[in-house]
Amino acid sequence: xxxxxxxxxxxxxxxxxxxxxxxxxxxxxxxxxxxxxxxxxxxxxxxxxxxxxxxxxxxxxxxxxxxxxxxxxxxxxxxxxxxxxxxxxxxxxxxxxxxxxxxxxxxxxxxxxxxxxxxxxxxxxxxxxxxxxxxxxxxxxxxxxxxxxxxxxxxxxxxxxxxxxxxxxxxxxxxxxxxxxxxxxxxxxxxxxxxxxxxxxxxxxxxxxxxxxxxxxxxxxxxxxxxxxxxxxxxxxxxxxxxxxxxxxxxxxxxxxxxxxxxxxxxxxxxxxxxxxxxxxxxxxxxxxxxxxxxxxxxxxxxxxxxxxxxxxxxxxxxxxxxxxxxxxxxxxxxxxxxxxxxxxxxxxxxxxxxxxxxxxxxxxxxxxxxxxxxxxxxxxxxxxxxxxxxxxxxxxxxxxxxxxxxxxxxxxxxxxxxxxxxxxxxxxxxxxxxxxxxxxxxxxxxxxxxxxxxxxxxxxxxxxxxxxxxxxxxxxxxxxxxxxxxxxxxxxxxxxxxxxxxxxxxxxxxxxxxxxxxxxxxxxxxxxxxxxxxxxxxxxxxxxxxxxxxx
Numbered sequence: 001x002x003x004x005x006x007x008x009x010x011x012x013x014x015x016x017x018x019x020x021x022x023x024x025x026x027x028x029x030x031x032x033x034x035x036x037x038x039x040x041x042x043x044x045x046x047x048x049x050x051x052x053x054x055x056x057x058x059x060x061x062x063x064x065x066x067x068x069x070x071x072x073x074x075x076x077x078x079x080x081x082x083x084x085x086x087x088x089x090x091x092x093x094x095x096x097x098x099x100x101x102x103x104x105x106x107x108x109x110x111x112x113x114x115x116x117x118x119x120x121x122x123x124x125x126x127x128x129x130x131x132x133x134x135x136x137x138x139x140x141x142x143x144x145x146x147x148x149x150x151x152x153x154x155x156x157x158x159x160x161x162x163x164x165x166x167x168x169x170x171x172x173x174x175x176x177x178x179x180x181x182x183x184x185x186x187x188x189x190x191x192x193x194x195x196x197x198x199x200x201x202x203x204x205x206x207x208x209x210x211x212x213x214x215x216x217x218x219x220x221x222x223x224x225x226x227x228x229x230x231x232x233x234x235x236x237x238x239x240x241x242x243x244x245x246x247x248x249x250x251x252x253x254x255x256x257x258x259x260x261x262x263x264x265x266x267x268x269x270x271x272x273x274x275x276x277x278x279x280x281x282x283x284x285x286x287x288x289x290x291x292x293x294x295x296x297x298x299x300x301x302x303x304x305x306x307x308x309x310x311x312x313x314x315x316x317x318x319x320x321x322x323x324x325x326x327x328x329x330x331x332x333x334x335x336x337x338x339x340x341x342x343x344x345x346x347x348x349x350x351x352x353x354x355x356x357x358x359x360x361x362x363x364x365x366x367x368x369x370x371x372x373x374x375x376x377x378x379x380x381x382x383x384x385x386x387x388x389x390x391x392x393x394x395x396x397x398x399x400x401x402x403x404x405x406x407x408x409x410x411x412x413x414x415x416x417x418x419x420x421x422x423x424x425x426x427x428x429x430x431x432x433x434x435x436x437x438x439x440x441x442x443x444x445x446x447x448x449x450x451x452x453x454x455x456x457x458x459x460x461x462x463x464x465x466x467x468x469x470x471x472x473x474x475x476x477x478x479x480x481x482x483x484x485x486x487x488x489x490x491x492x493x494x495x496x497x498x499x500x501x502x503x504x505x506x507x508x509x510x511x512x513x514x515x516x517x518x519x520x521x522x523x524x525x526x527x528x529x530x531x532x533x534x535x536x537x538x539x540x541x542x543x544x545x546x547x548x549x550x551x552x
Contacts, residue, residue, distance in 0.1 A: 056093055060086060081117070085109055119531070126300055126524035132517040134278050134291045141292040142256050145263065145280070146234045147227055148290070150250040153237060160201045161239070161247035163216050163223055164208035170219065172228045172239055173202040173210075174247055183208060189229040190239065201245075216244045254288075263288065300525035310522075313489055313496040314505070321473060321501040324407065328472040329465055331412045336419025337457070344427045355424070362417035370481035373410045400498040403483050407499055411478055415468070426460045427453070462545045469541075470534050474503045502530050 063086040070079035089109070092101045128134075159174040164183060171185035173195060181197065183205055184190040196204040204210060216223060227238040230249060237251035255264045263272040263280045272280035272287070278294035279287040304310050339358060343351045361369070376383045377396040385392050396406045430453065438448045479485060485500035485508065495508050495515040506526045511518035 052093060056090065059089060081112075085112075122524045122527055125520055126528050127295055127297060128293050128521050129278055129291075129296050129299075130293050130521045130524075131519040132511065133289060134293050136292060138274075138278075138292040141278075141290045142263070143234065144290045145254055145288055146252040146256060147238065149254045150227075150237065150252045151267075153249045153251050156249040159239060159247040159249075161241050161245060162202040162205075163211045163241075163244050164205055165211055166208050170222055170226050171208060172226065172241070172247060173205045173208065174239060175200065175202060181205070184228040184239075186226060186228065189231050220244075296521065300522045301529075303522055304525055304529070309493045310509075312491075313494065313500075316489075316498075317496065317500050317502055317505050320404070320499070324404075324475075324501060325469050325472040327408050328411045328415060328475070329469050331408065332415035332419045332468070333423075333461075333465060335412065335416040336421075337423045339416070339420050340423035340427055344424060355420075358420055359417040361413055362421075364414075366414065367477040367481055369414055370410060370478050373406075373413075374482050377406055397483050398487050400487055403487060403499050407478065407482060410482060411472070411475070414478070415472075418468075422461055422464055423457065426457050429460070430456050463542070466538055466541045466545075470538060473501070473534055474530070475501070476503045476507065479504045480507070502526065502533075506530070 063082055066082045067079055067086075070076070070082065089105060092098045092105050157177050159176065162173040164171045164173045166185070169185050169187075171183055172190075173181065173183040173193070174190065175181055175197060181193055181195040181202055182190040183193045183195070194206045195202045202210070211219075223244050224240075224242055227240055227250070229238045230236045234252065234256075237249050239247040240250050241247045253265060253267050255266055256262070257264065261274060264270070265272070270282050270286075272282050275281040275287075276294070277291070277296070279291035281287045304314055342348075343354050343358075345351070348354075364372075374397065375381075377385075379385060379393055379395050379398060382396070384396070385394055395402055397403050434452055434456070435448065438452050443451065479499055479501055483497070483499045485495075485497040485504045487499075488495065488497040495513075496505055500508070506523045507513060508515060509519055509526060510523035
């Protein structure tokens, strides 16, 4: 039967399946899965894995050192955080399911270490009395009180003494009245040791190096301040020396009763008990000098806003900080924008050279330039007074108002190149069709600038203006290097001045410049206040800038 006899059949021959084909054809073998290079033993444990293993070994070794140091110092927060970071790092870099985290984890660790942990630690310190006299724990305070309040034991024999060292640690090697030799340092009490005695004095001692006269003179302060415990009991006293040749036994004038938790002065019989402020206090209200850290709640914030020593200067400093930050941003932006507009004209010759010259102040380090200007504005020998003003004695840095003017002027010289750069980039990126449309509509240069150029310029520069405000709000280097915060307030009992801003006030209150006792708790509280102010202003400013985005 031909194909024409079947309606719908084509001219080609129709292939029909052979009923016996399945039985004759062998089944196909399953297709083998291609093994990726990193899944093979050679790829999994190749050079890349060995490099990763070596780098993680270095990281783990450093982490183990930090963990051990935290364990010795009993810093449990650091210890726990380090163990957690090590566990996460090893899991991420040795797991095949966490590829994205391999790139993100280093940044997250640095963010946690230098941002989150720092902010959290500052917040914790703000609610404590951490500072001079309250630097450590109660046990350390008790030990310091027993050590620092002592007197020589009457009738005690003098001990021939030799100053020795074990690395950086100083110690005393003495000859006892019974002829035996002993050695110890500030941490370990005197213990028997084998030593060579010459003319009644130790000349050599096992495991220690004897200091000669010149080395003793170089470390004289350390030698005279060193106290070597006579035994493990602090009440037995310690050995001290003034001439590095003869030692005497001193016993503490304070005795600590662990059961009653009291400190008793053996000379007067006064009994001191712990108070809520981290000090031993007597019935008459007198306290011992050394205390310990305790939680004080909002006392530091209350002190900042209500204590007359800080409240008056604090509000003056806050006002000046806002004025300084606002004027710094306004003046630098206006000058930078003006110069960017002038040198953005295409017909101006040599504008590349002018632009290069204008950004030179930006190339000078921010802490060096204020020092240079401090010399230039010196009242008696400065270049400005002696040369430019013909020998005038203008108190640029010692008069309150002139000092503030000088700070704004110097910051203008330092900051306008940055604004000039960002405004130049913003102007060059403006859409030309919008500017041409404004010209076609008959808008003049002033109208085009006010209605088109300026709004478009603010869209790209406003976030930078906000960051510049935050930077100048904490511009420590300029204030500290140029005026040091001075001139000082005449009626202030704390070392603060007319040009201090909040961040330099924190530095002074913390006592880091040596002008006042250290008060890290109050300084941390002020840092929290600064953080809240800047965060609030930035949040409001960024919210308002959303309206500018509608221009696009």
